[in-house]
Amino acid sequence: MTTPQQPQSARRTAPPQSTDDSPAITRTFTLLSRRWNGLILMALAKDPADFAQIRERLPGISNRMLAQRLQELTAIDLITQDVPPGPSSRTRYALSPHGNAFLIPLAVLFLWAEDHLAASD
16 A cells, blocks of 8 residues: 655655754855855845945945855846946845845844844844
8 A cells, every 4th residue: 555645845754863964054054154144035025236336234344255146146047137238237146045045034033133143142
């Protein structure tokens, strides 16, 4: 007698016992462990922005670091670049559909941190 196949979401009743059970969570925490990545995504949550606008939203980030992180986040399709035609056009950055989907767990993580992690003085 065969049992009907459950949808994948129904089979996830228990959390993984180790990171070996969930390489996706390992990749997620690796992404978030890179300094500024989560904050850059949050900075683009409200609306698209150019390089200077993102830098204004993230006091303390260097131009070099921001450029590097924007390149990395673009490469993994969490943000998109829009380069309008013209000689003095500014590249605009926006969250991709994957980046927008990532805001949900990221926002929950930020709320948890506000409630459970003491601010450093």
